Amino acid sequence: xxxxxxxxxxxxxxxxxxxxxxxxxxxxxxxxxxxxxxxxxxxxxxxxxxxxxxxxxxxxxxxxxxxxxxxxxxxxxxxxxxxxxxxxxxxxxxxxxxxxxxxxxxxxxxxxxxxxxxxxxxxxxxxxxxxxxxxxxxxxxxxxxxxxxxxxxxxxxxxxxxxxxxxxxxxxxxxxxxxxxxxxxxxxxxxxxxxxxxxxxxxxxxxxxxxxxxxxxxxxxxxxxxxxxxxxxxxxxxxxxxxxxxxxxxxxxxxxxxxxxxxxxxxxxxxxxxxxxxxxxxxxxxxxxxxxxxxxxxxxxxxxxxxxxxxxxxxxxxxxxxxxxxxxxxxxxxxxxxxxxxxxxxxxxxxxxxxxxxxxxxxxxxxxxxxxxxxxxx
Amino acid sequence: xxxxxxxxxxxxxxxxxxxxxxxxxxxxxxxxxxxxxxxxxxxxxxxxxxxxxxxxxxxxxxxxxxxxxxxxxxxxxxxxxxxxxxxxxxxxxxxxxxxxxxxxxxxxxxxxxxxxxxxxxxxxxxxxxxxxxxxxxxxxxxxxxxxxxxxxxxxxxxxxxxxxxxxxxxxxxxxxxxxxxxxxxxxxxxxxxxxxxxxxxxxxxxxxxxxxxxxxxxxxx
Numbered sequence: 001x002x003x004x005x006x007x008x009x010x011x012x013x014x015x016x017x018x019x020x021x022x023x024x025x026x027x028x029x030x031x032x033x034x035x036x037x038x039x040x041x042x043x044x045x046x047x048x049x050x051x052x053x054x055x056x057x058x059x060x061x062x063x064x065x066x067x068x069x070x071x072x073x074x075x076x077x078x079x080x081x082x083x084x085x086x087x088x089x090x091x092x093x094x095x096x097x098x099x100x101x102x103x104x105x106x107x108x109x110x111x112x113x114x115x116x117x118x119x120x121x122x123x124x125x126x127x128x129x130x131x132x133x134x135x136x137x138x139x140x141x142x143x144x145x146x147x148x149x150x151x152x153x154x155x156x157x158x159x160x161x162x163x164x165x166x167x168x169x170x171x172x173x174x175x176x177x178x179x180x181x182x183x184x185x186x187x188x189x190x191x192x193x194x195x196x197x198x199x200x201x202x203x204x205x206x207x208x209x210x211x212x213x214x215x216x217x218x219x220x221x222x223x224x225x226x227x228x229x230x231x232x233x234x235x236x237x238x239x240x241x242x243x244x245x246x247x248x249x250x251x252x253x254x255x256x257x258x259x260x261x262x263x264x265x266x267x268x269x270x271x272x273x274x275x276x277x278x279x280x281x282x283x284x285x286x287x288x289x290x291x292x293x294x295x296x297x298x299x300x301x302x303x304x305x306x307x308x309x310x311x312x313x314x315x316x317x318x319x320x321x322x323x324x325x326x327x328x329x330x331x332x333x334x335x336x337x338x339x340x341x342x343x344x345x346x347x348x349x350x351x352x353x354x355x356x357x358x359x360x361x362x363x364x365x366x367x368x369x370x371x372x373x374x375x376x377x378x
Numbered sequence: 379x380x381x382x383x384x385x386x387x388x389x390x391x392x393x394x395x396x397x398x399x400x401x402x403x404x405x406x407x408x409x410x411x412x413x414x415x416x417x418x419x420x421x422x423x424x425x426x427x428x429x430x431x432x433x434x435x436x437x438x439x440x441x442x443x444x445x446x447x448x449x450x451x452x453x454x455x456x457x458x459x460x461x462x463x464x465x466x467x468x469x470x471x472x473x474x475x476x477x478x479x480x481x482x483x484x485x486x487x488x489x490x491x492x493x494x495x496x497x498x499x500x501x502x503x504x505x506x507x508x509x510x511x512x513x514x515x516x517x518x519x520x521x522x523x524x525x526x527x528x529x530x531x532x533x534x535x536x537x538x539x540x541x542x543x544x545x546x547x548x549x550x551x552x553x554x555x556x557x558x559x560x561x562x563x564x565x566x567x568x569x570x571x572x573x574x575x576x577x578x579x580x581x582x583x584x585x586x587x588x589x590x591x592x593x594x595x596x597x598x599x
Contacts, residue, residue, distance in 0.1 A: 011452075014554075017552050017553075017554075018552055018553040018554070047443070049441055049442045049443075050442030050443035050446055051442075077441055077442075078438070078439060078440070078441035079439075079501065080439055080440050080441060080501070080553075081441075081553060082441065083440075083441055083443065083554065083557070085443070085554075092452060093451045093452060095554070096554030096555075096557075096558075097552070097553075097554055098553040098554050098557070158503060162503065
């Protein structure tokens with residue numbers, strides 16, 4: 001059918017228009033057609049979200065008014081509201097009403113905050129009760145300084161995920177903040193518990209810059225790590241704490257060095273020779289401005305790679321594990337021939353001779369390998 | 379044809395610029411109007427593509443029946459605030475270049491305003507992000523059309539390019555009617571982009587091909 005331009009007056013009126021309802025409640029809606037449309041109640045039908053509602057739920061209230069009864073409503077199919085529509089017999093839309101069916105919000109929980117270099121304060125929270133209210137829910141972060149009357153509202157949202165906000169400037173030190181989150185939707189408001197914090201207790205900083213990892217001379221089981229103090233707080237980090245984590249190239253298991261203290265260098269020991277390691281460092285601005293508490297760990301620095309020197313005593317080839325294999329093999333062979341010596345009477349002479357000759361050969365080739373140096377021998 | 383002249387031009391420029399004996403030369407060319415028209419045409423195709431995804435997401439947010447393929451609501455009088463692309467064929471054919479461009483410029487300026495006014499709280503962050511991106515691209519189209527008009531010597535259409543808002547119909551009186559307005563806005567945007575592709579194709583054929591100007595500025599030459 002061609003779209004028709006309806007008269008200036010609305011062809012029909014629905015009541016209630018755009019109501020807000022609690023999940024599980026019931027509703028009776030009416031559609032009254034205007035006299036100009038020349039339609040009657042029996043020419044009308046209802047749909048909800050595009051699906052026709054059964055005629056058994058209709059009641060004619062007057063010559064131009066048809067009502068529909070909806071019971072035990074589920075949460076709205078979309079946050080823009082369920083579409084309840086009054087149609088004329090040929091399917092044309094006469095009027096519509098958006099139903100907002102949902103729940104009031106729950107108290108937001110788990111408010112955590114951190115301050116980057118004492119320049120800003122970012123907080124994140126979680127919606128109460130998994131957050132499914134079926135309605136669009138607005139979150140507002142509010143804060144005030146303790147002992148000062150004025151409430152402030154955070155403006156920059158979603159800086160660290162969907163439930164987060166950032167206060168970018170004018171932070172006060174030495175006075176605690178009171179922080180809370182208000183959740184509101186069409187059905188009501190819920191306010192979180194108030195969190196009290198001191199900026200100095202939640203300071204974090206950038207990862208340490210200039211991380212260098214280098215060998216320690218020829219030592220094959222050590223690497224030396226050096227870094228700089230994060231520049232933004234470098235004048236205050238007298239008691240900073242650092243942590244190092246490292247792993248071998250092909251492993252995902254990190255080893256953490258915890259007791260680095262506040263030096264800006266550290267030596268890793270007990271490493272495997274001839275192996276590539278990835279190293280990261282992070283910083284905690286512990287005890288800033290005399291705070292007795294630990295701050296918040298920075299992110300890890302970008303991984304820096306370095307390799308330990310290869311041991312020269314290893315079987316001259318490219319496989320660092322070659323040396324180990326040889327020693328195990330020798331040990332086993334030794335044990336075998338030892339056993340043969342003990343238990344094989346007839347052939348024992350042959351066994352012993354063979355064994356001794358083999359040992360002599362082994363020693364000769366070992367000496368030769370050492371003299372030749374890096375040449376891979378058979 | 380165009381290909382040959384471009385080739386010759388490039389060769390000349392390279393040859394002249396590489397001769398060490400000559401003092402420094404500046405080679406520059408001007409973008410032909412036909413290239414601006416081509417660029418505008420390309421923009422309408424790009425926007426049409428973007429709109430498909432945006433409209434799909436937005437209509438899903440509005441919910442059924444708005445996102446049903448055969449949805450055909452009445453065009454209420456109030457919905458005529460949105461400029462319609464639909465036009466009589468002979469009328470369309472007979473448009474002067476100026477009128478054709480002006481119609482496009484006015485339509486997209488108004489459509490951009492209405493799009494920007496779409497509920498800032500609408501839907502997910504992803505939907506709002508898509509909307510923002512589309513508005514930026516649409517702004518680019520408006521500027522591109524303005525560029526074509528000025529390069530052809532036509533004045534930009536005067537008067538307010540925002541929604542004229544006749545009294546009483548400024549904002550939709552209820553949420554359902556607002557959803558209908560949103561539906562028609564997206565529909566008209568789609569129709570306009572289809573039409574504009576044809577408008578700019580037509581303009582491309584009428585405007586002379588790129589005029590290449592070689593400007594040599596030699597110091598002391």
